[in-house]
Amino acid sequence: MHPAFSIIFLTTLIGAGQGLFLALYSGQLYSVLNLLPDESPSFYVIGSMLVMVLLVAGLMSSFFHLGRPERAWRSAVRWRTSWMSREVIVLPAFMGSVVAWGLIHYLGWNPVLFSVSKNISVDVSLLVGAVATLLCFTLFLCTGMIYACLKMLQEWASPLTVINYTLLGGSSGFILATVFAAWQNSGMSGFFGGWSVVLTLLAFLTRAASLYRNARLKHKSSLQTAIGIRHTDIQQTAQGAMGGSFNTREYFHGASKRKYKSVKWAFLVLAFPLPLLLLSFGLGSHVMELLVAAFLMQYIGLLMERWFFFAQANHPQNLYYQTV
Amino acid sequence: MKQLALVIDLNVCVGCHACVTSCKEWNTSGTAGYMADMNPYAKDPTGTFFNRVQTFEVGQFPATETVHFPKSCLHCEDPPCVPVCPTGASYKRESDGIVLVDSEKCIGCNYCSWACPYGARELDEHQKIMKKCTLCVDRIYDESLPENERKPACVMACPAEARIFGDISDPDSEVSSAIRESGGYQLMPEWGTKPANHYLPRRKASITIHEDELVRSDNPLKKEHQLPMPDDDDPTFDEITSW
Secondary structure, X not given: OOOOHHHHHHHHHHHHHHHHHHHHHHHHHHHHOOOOOOOOXXXXXXXXXXXXXXXXXXXXXHHXXXXXXXXXXXXXXXXXXXXXXXXXXHHHHHHHXXXXXXXXXXXXXXXXXXXXXXXXXXXXXXXXXXXXXXXXXXXXXXXXXXXXXXXXOOOOOOHHHHHHHHHHHHHHHHHHHHHHHHHOOOOOHHHHHHHHHHHHHHXXXXXXXXXXXXXXXOXXXXXXXXXXXXXXXXXXXXXXXXXXXXXHHHOOXXXXXXXXXXXXXXXXXXXXXXXXXHHHHHHHHOOHHHHHHHHHHHHHHHHHHHHXXXXXXXOHHHHHOOOO | OOOEEEEEEOOOOOOOOHHHXXXXXXXXXXXXXXXXXXXXXXXXXXXXXXXXXXEEEEEEOOEEEEEEEEEEOOOOOOOOHHHHOOOOOEEEOOOOOXXXXXXXXXXXXXXXXXXXXXXXXXXXXXXXXEEOOOOOHHHHOOOOOOHHHOOOHXXXXXXXXXXXXXXXXXXXXXXXXXXXXXXXXXOOHHHOOOOOOEEEOOOOOOOOOOHHHHOOOOOOOOOOOOOOOOOOOOOOHHHHOOO
């Protein structure tokens, strides 16, 4: 498939935003359970603003993918059958719940609902955050399923697609949360940092698993099934258009073999080991620049990962265009 | 349920592209707007087509066969492009099984074209909406046209009559009998899309004739047996007979 930068930015930006929210909310949950020191409301307010910046930027980017962005509102109609429609509904719902969660912290409308024990009390923000967390995971599911539900794109049609979107978003968001906590001089930076390592390693394993799967994939369609002629030796002599068509542009990445391969190795280095190294050095030495570099390096790596995700998918229609 | 479709005879198609040009000519003035042509007279011309003819060479030279292969939307009975559409712009008509795009609802997200394994949909570069074969829905029901012209433009144009149009759910229709009698098949059956359009395969144009089929060896009177020509010295028929 041809990697569209609008979708690459959409999925990486909202992934980081979702991961950051999950990090902040788990921090809050741990502090409620008295496992981490309490944070000031402003920590969550600025954090939720950061989440919103990423989500809004991702949403804006997605509009560039539409031929008719002024009709985008129509895309919420077919939620019964279309994962894209579901994403279009869940993304704003998640944004709304993040705004509500941030506002509750900002305005202090945070009455205690009930207490579990003497030290543990559940307030409104915890409940709203739980709703937002549910929406956040639903959004990961929707985004992943947009690709995983297309059974003819066999590179995507796997549960690994959803798992990778979730874990890569989580890894990116938790690293950003580490940077954010260090910037705010919060005691949570070590907690976020630890989970960043876990999530990044898990994401590496599942992404490597999908690379392993795709390298051994047997495509169901062949030129023989595409045109229905049972012969082992078929050559295409005309594609139906001399100057190219939508079919020759939309479904081919157009990059050289060398570029394609180097993007794969680049993202494997940039998205996984490099940010982990920078993160551990940064947390050990308290150098802010190293932490920022860890997030940015990984983000570049994730852009490449997403580019490769699209480029690797081999659409069966390409069988009709043998000489592209 | 009615399911209109095309049956394309690959044994007959000569690859003249008349179906391509007549399709474009008819549909570029359709209700969904014209079919864009970008850089028509410059480098890398490109444009929207509902139907394209490709050519394949089967076998190794010199024992090759050239197969011209026209392909448009196959109007699948279980179209994968329809459920993925987020706006409902992509739909399949209950009444006749034609898969259409509502040009007023399409947002141009390309998602339906990703779901189609056949590459039958094209984003119009000018209008930025998805376009595809409509089976000339604005022709086939037009009562102002003579009845024998209520067919898709490609079927009307085909000089070799390689394209047949009709209802494949009716077992007595011309298309159904062609599929049944001539081994009609569907493209990429592995995806379970059940394409309505069918293709008729190349057929052998030679037969094997054995010698004993030419000479009736079992004929007791040997009717085919020819007597040798008489020599010039032999008496003629008149000389050996008398009146």
